[in-house]
Amino acid sequence: MIVDCLGKRCPLPIIELAKALADKPIGFSLTLLSDDPASAPDLIAWARMTGNAAEAGELNTFQITKLTD
Amino acid sequence: MVSITPNFQSEPRLHEAARIALPHIFEAAWPDSSKLGIDSKSAALLLNEARETFASHLGIRSDEINFLGEPNLGFHLGLSGLISAGKRMVYSNVDRMEVFAIAENQPSEMLSVSKGGQIDFSGLTSSDVVSLQLCNRETGIIQAGRPENVNGLFVDATASGTRIGLPENWSTALWDSTSWAGPSGIGIFALSKKANWKNPLPHLDGRINPGPTSLPLIVASALAIDSWVADEKNLAAKISTINGDIRNYISSNIPDSDIAPGGADHLISASFLYVNAEQLVTALADKGYSVDSGSACSAANMQPSHVLAALGLLTQGNIRLTIHHATTFDDVKAFLEILSQTVTECRGAK
Numbered sequence: 001m002i003v004d005c006l007g008k009r010c011p012l013p014i015i016e017l018a019k020a021l022a023d024k025p026i027g028f029s030l031t032l033l034s035d036d037p038a039s040a041p042d043l044i045a046w047a048r049m050t051g052n053a054a055e056a057g058e059l060n061t062f063q064i065t066k067l068t069d
Numbered sequence: 070m071v072s073i074t075p076n077f078q079s080e081p082r083l084h085e086a087a088r089i090a091l092p093h094i095f096e097a098a099w100p101d102s103s104k105l106g107i108d109s110k111s112a113a114l115l116l117n118e119a120r121e122t123f124a125s126h127l128g129i130r131s132d133e134i135n136f137l138g139e140p141n142l143g144f145h146l147g148l149s150g151l152i153s154a155g156k157r158m159v160y161s162n163v164d165r166m167e168v169f170a171i172a173e174n175q176p177s178e179m180l181s182v183s184k185g186g187q188i189d190f191s192g193l194t195s196s197d198v199v200s201l202q203l204c205n206r207e208t209g210i211i212q213a214g215r216p217e218n219v220n221g222l223f224v225d226a227t228a229s230g231t232r233i234g235l236p237e238n239w240s241t242a243l244w245d246s247t248s249w250a251g252p253s254g255i256g257i258f259a260l261s262k263k264a265n266w267k268n269p270l271p272h273l274d275g276r277i278n279p280g281p282t283s284l285p286l287i288v289a290s291a292l293a294i295d296s297w298v299a300d301e302k303n304l305a306a307k308i309s310t311i312n313g314d315i316r317n318y319i320s321s322n323i324p325d326s327d328i329a330p331g332g333a334d335h336l337i338s339a340s341f342l343y344v345n346a347e348q349l350v351t352a353l354a355d356k357g358y359s360v361d362s363g364s365a366c367s368a369a370n371m372q373p374s375h376v377l378a379a380l381g382l383l384t385q386g387n388i389r390l391t392i393h394h395a396t397t398f399d400d401v402k403a404f405l406e407i408l409s410q411t412v413t414e415c416r417g418a419k
Contacts, residue, residue, distance in 0.1 A: 010365055010373070011385040015343050038365045038373040038384050045383035049327060049342060 001030040006060065010038035014046055021052070021066045032062040075400040077390040078359045079206070084250035086296035087289040094292075098284040112284060119291035123257060126294050127226075127244065128234050133259045136282040140227070140256025141167050143243035146277065147258065149175075149269035151198045151221030151240055160200040161188050162379040163210070165225065168200050169375075185330050186210035186380055193219050201236070204229035207363055207376045207389055208329040209336030221265065227256075231298055232333060240264035249297035250394070251290030255282065297394070304394045309334040311392050311401050318405045323412055327383040337390045338363065340377065344386030344415045352411045353388075358404050361389040386415075 003020045005013035013034040020030060032043070032054075043062050047054040051068040076082070083091075100108040102116045117131075124131035137143055144167035152158055158177040160168050163186060172179065180188050186205060193199060198221040204211050206228035216222055221240040226233070230248030239261055246255035260266055260277065268277060312334045319326050325342035341349070346364030353360055363374030364387040373384035388408075392401075 011343055011345055014385065018343065036365070037371070041373060041378035041381070042383055042385050044381060045327060045340075046342065048381070049325060049383065 001028075003030055003032045005032060005034040005036070005039075008034070008036065010036050010042060012036075013039050014042055017043075017046075017064060021064070024066055026066055026069065028066045030064050031057075032064050033060055034062065035060045075357070075396065075404060076359050076393065077396075077404070078361050079389070079391045080247055080253065081250040081391075081393050082395070083252055083289075084293040084296050087251060087293040090292055091285070091289055094285045094288045098288050101281070102284055115288050116284060119287050122291040122295055126231050126249075126298055127242075127257070127259070129242070129259050130262070133261060135258045135260065135277045136280075136287050137256035137258050137278055138254060138280065138282040140243070140245045140254070142278065143256050143258040144168055144223075144225070145171060145269060147223040147225075147241035147243050148198065148200060150260075150266045151223060151264065153267065156196050156198050156220055157194075158200070159193060159197045159216075159219075161202070163205050163208075163376045164200055164202055165206075165227075166375070168225070182379055184381060186212075186332075188212060188214055190214045190216040193217075196220050199223070200225065202228070203233045204333045204336075205376060206336070207374060208338045208380070209331050209333035210329070210380075211332035228336075229333065231294065231301070235259075241266065246286075246290040246293070249290075249294040251293035251297075252286045255286050255290045300394050305334070307398075308392050308394070308396070311396060311398065312337060314398075314401060315390065315392075315405065319408075322405075323409050326412075329377070329380060329382055335392045337392070338377070338382075339388055339390075340364075340383035341386035341388075341412050341415075342383060344412055346386050346388070349386060349388065349411060349415050352415065353407065356407050356411070358407060361391070363387045363389060386412075 017032055043054040053065040055063045057063050098112055098115050100112040102112040120131040120134050148171045152175055158172055158175045161180045163182050182188055193216050197219045199216040199219045200223050202225040215236045222238055224235055224239050224242040226242055227245040242259040244257040247253050315337055319339050327340045329338040346362045347366040350362050363377050365371050365373040377384045
């Protein structure tokens, strides 16, 4: 699954990510695309705060894994 | 004149002592204090008194003090003046952007702070010129470490004001008059007698900055620092309690919040997940509360706060609160309820 947030400003990428994960099972992974400069620091903080995993990949690409409900 | 709008922005109102005296200061301090006329002599006396006042509150010699009409010029004077061939500039990733700008043109190394905002100064050498921020102006984090045995030490005291003293081995230091509720547009740049410093600005005589800096504003700032320091003795405990109250309230009443580690009692930074900071700050302003923000959407350059990012903290939905001497428990109680309500509204609007 790809959540495309290119061109969207903070906090929209994180809000759309949370919506996309809401009905998914634990262990579900997706790719988030975002070119917002706040996304790199904020995805790390989001993962820490919510207990999920986020990893920066290639340019504007983040691998997200749901680890908690 | 007392404003009824509770202000949690970083800029304080001019201290009452300075505000009342200001018209009289302008009447007395109009002449050029460097000339020989009768009026100039009395202006020179005022300037000397102001120097002595600052020297006693800042813990430096009065002849080490220079006044700046553009406070942030002090970053360039303080750092670039210490750097020469063979030296390396060392700074941290929570330093001010003004420091980053100076590092661009020098051999330099940026140190990364720990999660708690602390810098490890153990790897420094005797050819290093170090930038030391006593207190971070966004989060209030106080730097515990002190660089030892370095070539030069610039101290950024713009956020700490009179709250934290200089380390003994300081070379240059910078304060901003607004940190003691003095007028804006006045900086104090101190140059230690022991510093190996060369003026980085074009100059022909011994002057450090072109000047002239406004004498009335210098005198007003001296009045402010005297009164502010006296107030602080009585009000520091209140501010510390308010800081704890705000932190407790946010962490127990507003879910998905990320509060920066603290230090100085007058500063708090908190971020809220899924919140647009511009919307939050505007909604709070509509309800009568002024706050600052480090989020990208509220910044002129659309970049998130480099300080929050360096600390691994959430940069979206960020607000920064400054607790002033005039802040009351009632202001804070009412504000926190509005804040909680407004964060919920901002989240619901998505």
